[in-house]
Amino acid sequence: xxxxxxxxxxxxxxxxxxxxxxxxxxxxxxxxxxxxxxxxxxxxxxxxxxxxxxxxxxxxxxxxxxxxxxxxxxxxxxxxxxxxxxxxxxxxxxxxxxxxxxxxxxxxxxxxxxxxxxxxxxxxxxxxxxxxxxxxxxxxxxxxxxxxxxxxxxxxxxxxxxxxxxxxxxxxxxxxxxxxxxxxxxxxxxxxxxxxxxxxxxxxxxxxxxxxxxxxxxxxxxxxxxxxxxxxxxxxxxxxxxxxxxxxxxxxxxxxxxxxxxxxxxxxxxxxxxxxxxxxxxxxxxxxxxxxxxxxxxxxxxxxxxxxxxxxxxxxxxxxxxxxxxxxxxxxxxxxxxxxxxxxxxxxxxxxxxxxxxxxxxxxxxxxxxxxxxxxxxxxxxxxxxxxxxxxxxxxxxxxxxxxxxxxxxxxxxxxxxxxxxxxxxxxxxxxxxxxxxxxxxxxxxxxxxxxxx
Numbered sequence: 001x002x003x004x005x006x007x008x009x010x011x012x013x014x015x016x017x018x019x020x021x022x023x024x025x026x027x028x029x030x031x032x033x034x035x036x037x038x039x040x041x042x043x044x045x046x047x048x049x050x051x052x053x054x055x056x057x058x059x060x061x062x063x064x065x066x067x068x069x070x071x072x073x074x075x076x077x078x079x080x081x082x083x084x085x086x087x088x089x090x091x092x093x094x095x096x097x098x099x100x101x102x103x104x105x106x107x108x109x110x111x112x113x114x115x116x117x118x119x120x121x122x123x124x125x126x127x128x129x130x131x132x133x134x135x136x137x138x139x140x141x142x143x144x145x146x147x148x149x150x151x152x153x154x155x156x157x158x159x160x161x162x163x164x165x166x167x168x169x170x171x172x173x174x175x176x177x178x179x180x181x182x183x184x185x186x187x188x189x190x191x192x193x194x195x196x197x198x199x200x201x202x203x204x205x206x207x208x209x210x211x212x213x214x215x216x217x218x219x220x221x222x223x224x225x226x227x228x229x230x231x232x233x234x235x236x237x238x239x240x241x242x243x244x245x246x247x248x249x250x251x252x253x254x255x256x257x258x259x260x261x262x263x264x265x266x267x268x269x270x271x272x273x274x275x276x277x278x279x280x281x282x283x284x285x286x287x288x289x290x291x292x293x294x295x296x297x298x299x300x301x302x303x304x305x306x307x308x309x310x311x312x313x314x315x316x317x318x319x320x321x322x323x324x325x326x327x328x329x330x331x332x333x334x335x336x337x338x339x340x341x342x343x344x345x346x347x348x349x350x351x352x353x354x355x356x357x358x359x360x361x362x363x364x365x366x367x368x369x370x371x372x373x374x375x376x377x378x379x380x381x382x383x384x385x386x387x388x389x390x391x392x393x394x395x396x397x398x399x400x401x402x403x404x405x406x407x408x409x410x411x412x413x414x415x416x417x418x419x420x421x422x423x424x425x426x427x428x429x430x431x432x433x434x435x436x437x438x439x440x441x442x443x444x445x446x447x448x449x450x451x452x453x454x
Contacts, residue, residue: 086258089113097122098177109268110260115181116192117254119174123199124247130167131240134160135320138233142318145226150218153225160229161213164236168206175199187257191250198246205239237319238311241351248279248349249407255280256405261287273323274330276354277347282406285357289343296402300343301366303356304413305333305373308392308425310352321384321453326352328382328453329391336373349410363399364439367430370395372444374428379448392426399432 084092090111097105097115101122105112112118137160144153178196185192209232218225255261261284269281277285289300307313307329314322330346333354337344343359356373358366374393382389396416400409416436420429430437 086111086113086260093118109265110255110263112254113258114188114254115185116178116188116195117251119178119195120247120250120254123171123174124244124251126167126170127240127243127247130163131237131244133163134233134237134240135323137163138230138237138318139320141226141229141233145230147226148222150222150225153218153222153229157213157216157218157225157229160233160236161210164206164210164213168203168210171199171206172203175203188254191253195250198243202239202243206236209236234315234319245279245350252279252283253407255283271348274327274348276330277345279347279349281345282347282349282355282357285343285345285347286400286406289357289359290402292343293402298360299362300400301358301361301363301397302400302409302413303358303366303370303395303397304410304417305354305356305370305393305395306417306421307352308394308421310391313389313391317384317387317389324453325382325384325389328451329377330354332376332380332451333373336369336376355410355413357400363397363430363432366399367397367428367437367439368442370397370428371441372446374426375441375444376446376449378426379446380451381449382451382453384453394420394425395428396420397428397430 090113093112093115094102094105097118101118104122104125105118108121112121137156141156141160144156147153175196178192178199182189182192212228212232216225216228255264264280264284269277269284271278290296307326310322313325317325330348333346333356337346337356343357344361345357347355347357349355356366356370358369361369374395377391377393380391382391394417396413396419398409398413398416412431416429416431419436420427423429428441430439
């Protein structure tokens with residue numbers, strides 16, 4: 001009898017065990033027996049499991065103790081707006097710009113695809129007109145320098161004050177229009193802020209010059225008034241030159257960001273006064289170079305050349321003659337380029353700054369080229385309207401490597417150039433693999449030359 005009872009008990013226990021397995025699986029309890037060694041014995045067979053079995057038998061369902069992760073609600077699908085083609089974007093920008101910009105924007109060599117780019121196009125054209133007004137006024141004021149005609153000097157001051165006030169209003173209005181677009185410039189918020197800052201800086205300079213012009217009194221002292229007018233004209237011209245160079249750099253940023261280097265026209269890549277490549281032309285040159293060197297194995301070197309003390313020379317000769325002197329100087333430099341090579345080019349990246357791009361050239365070879373140019377310039381004498389001018393240059397040299405941007409290369413070259421200036425000028429600094437290298441300058445057999453500038 002005892003054995004029968006014991007046998008029935010064992011049978012009932014086994015049956016309960018099997019039922020627990022079946023119903024616990026249905027309720028989501030893990031049956032991974034391989035994990036038993038890592039857990040307490042029969043941890044899964046607890047009170048909740050037994051309750052789940054009983055509830056199952058009664059037709060009810062009780063959630064087991066094991067936490068079941070609830071599925072997160074599906075996020076709503078947001079459809080991206082269809083991408084606009086460049087021509088659609090250009091048409092949209094043309095409709096958004098102020099009416100007085102539209103002709104300039106519509107006739108741009110490369111239609112702008114953002115509001116800051118449209119503003120840069122517009123400002124560059126207007127800045128060139130303002131600069132031309134300044135150069136014309138400077139020539140007239142220079143002619144009055146030894147004249148005691150107070151009425152003529154007063155009229156010259158009034159003319160400069162009038163067109164400078166117009167330019168001041170234009171710059172301030174443009175800065176406000178750019179500011180009004182803030183928050184809607186997408187990827188170009190930073191460029192919009194930078195343009196706005198530059199314009200307001202320029203506004204401050206022009207306001208100061210106009211205030212000084214108002215204080216000049218030709219009736220009381222014609223000589224002082226004449227000299228004061230020349231000083232303010234030089235100051236305003238420096239500002240116009242800086243703005244022009246900045247806008248060229250800004251436009252190159254837009255072209256590079258949109259990868260439109262191949263769309264640049266020949267005219268848009270050239271500096272109008274010297275015929276050299278400008279800042280946009282440098283972007284296209286680098287783009288062409290990379291297309292011919294897809295593995296990025298060929299060396300290329302950049303040399304930044306700067307005329308020493310050119311501001312003083314320009315003050316003596318006048319900015320108009322200074323422009324012609326630079327043009328004549330650029331013409332002389334082109335003889336140092338290898339004419340049979342496709343990627344040796346001279347680029348004008350600023351008023352008195354030139355960049356030499358040398359393809360298939362190491363940094364050491366670029367340094368030797370820059371040193372030969374430095375010694376040649378040292379032996380040149382330029383004759384401008386009967387005035388003999390001798391010049392020297394300072395230069396910095398470093399290798400350019402993909403994928404470094406031109407703007408970053410130029411920034412590093414400028415820092416090196418500043419060291420050359422502070423070290424006494426008329427010298428070349430070489431950077432190789434991120435380190436400045438001191439090289440003993442060889443002496444080249446160079447003959448003195450006399451160059452006439454028309």
